[in-house]
């Protein structure tokens with residue numbers, strides 16, 4: 056459930072008509088509902104409350120906007136970060152460093168040092184090499200780094216290949232059959248305090264079975280590691296729970312996910328950690344766009360909108376589906392190809408889609424754009440960086456400015472020797 060509904064034939068975000076935002080901020084623009092965000096944060100947290108000891112670290116990459124992070128910090132969420140930049144955002148949002156988990160295969164020495172000095176809660180080590188490097192830095196700084204070892208369980212998540220992370224051929228984590236030995240070595244390395252195993256097998260999972268298989272497998276590994284005499288006090292089960300993008304699609308609900316986790320982890324005796332992203336933010340946002348032109352096509356007309364693959368990359372990258380709806384539907388329907396203005400054929404949001412009939416100048420939205428939307432935007436074709444707005448009841452505010460090409464141009468330099 057979200058808070059984007061039609062009132063008197065006009066799509067609103069909570070109590071605010073989207074045309075009012077478009078008139079002031081222009082398009083394209085991401086619009087987030089604070090009520091939806093809060094609701095999702097609470098539903099997920101409450102579902103997990105059936106488990107004895109839980110820490111939730113929001114996957115910042117899914118929506119790193121500072122206002123979004125502030126709302127989640129107030130709901131007791133920590134942060135799963137994958138770069139120094141995301142760490143700074145989490146800290147700027149007032150998140151407790153102890154609730155920050157640092158994932159990623161390529162953390163640099165500078166990032167590791169900064170995170171150690173900030174006192175983050177856990178480093179999710181993705182290799183033995185990373186662990187040894189972190190240990191050296193920790194010893195030099197007189198610190199101890201609390202760590203998890205990320206294991207690659209070699210389980211097929213059944214999601215799009217480009218967002219699958221738990222098969223042996225993916226770069227993430229250490230090979231399952233090497234994990235016990237690596238954990239043992241790192242547990243004896245000064246500067247590190249090994250406390251957990253971590254896993255994350257992929258994103259936008261539509262079924263719980265692959266997660267259950269992976270948790271079960273890594274649970275067995277945890278027992279082996281304990282039997283070898285090493286402590287495991289935490290287990291980080293990652294994120295990955297998917298959301299429906301297409302009206303009518305059915306996805307696992309947070310309470311079903313929690314029940315599965317409870318069943319698998321009943322005798323683990325650990326603090327369970329989670330890194331949800333999309334399930335918290337996916338439904339909290341829409342991308343508002345304006346129809347620039349309706350152009351004759353072969354078969355279906357081309358509906359050219361002013362949003363493009365630089366603003367919402369998911370359809371171009373993963374052939375992802377985002378529902379498209381007119382902000383003020385005229386009544387009839389049409390079959391159309393929806394595209395952006397960028398000079399790439401992959402700048403296509405939908406082909407031969409049955410949509411609300413639209414004309415030049417009409418506003419429309421791509422739904423379920425709160426996760427992996429603005430965060431993946433760029434300025435390709437020297438387009439502006441898309442702005443973001445948050446709505447709260449009848450109030451709304453710009454929470455990220457549109458960065459226009461002139462500002463970007465001002466950061467570029469022509470060297471003297473070219474002048």
Ligand SMILES: Cc1ncc(COP(=O)(O)O)c(C=O)c1O
Nearest residue numbers: 114258259294295330331332333
């Ligand atoms: C390590 C890690 N944790 C958490 C997430 C969040 O995933 P999702 O948005 O699918 O919940 C990701 C992204 O897939 C990730 O790479």
Ligand SMILES: N[C@@H](CCCC[NH3+])C(=O)O
Nearest residue numbers: 218258259369373426427
């Ligand atoms: N960017 C991807 C998700 C990647 C998850 C990263 N671990 C998407 O839009 O679906």
